[in-house]
Amino acid sequence: MAGKTEKSKGKVKEAVGSLTGNKKLESEGKIDRRAGETKEKIGRVKGKVEGVVEKAERKATKAVDKAKDAARRK
16 A cells, blocks of 8 residues: 555656656656555565465465374374
8 A cells, every 4th residue: 555655646746846847856756656666566576475375384284284184093
């Protein structure tokens, strides 16, 4: 969410800077927009990594449970 907010804020600053001829504001807007885009990408990657970790944990738990069951049967 923070990434989207920062990205939107950057777009507004960039547009206002462009319309008013304020190069500093326009540059700040570009920086904010790009920072927001980066945060969004990091959030997506983080979500994917968390999904992979959760899947690995489930598989590991199943393997341990299977090994325990096999050991109990002996």
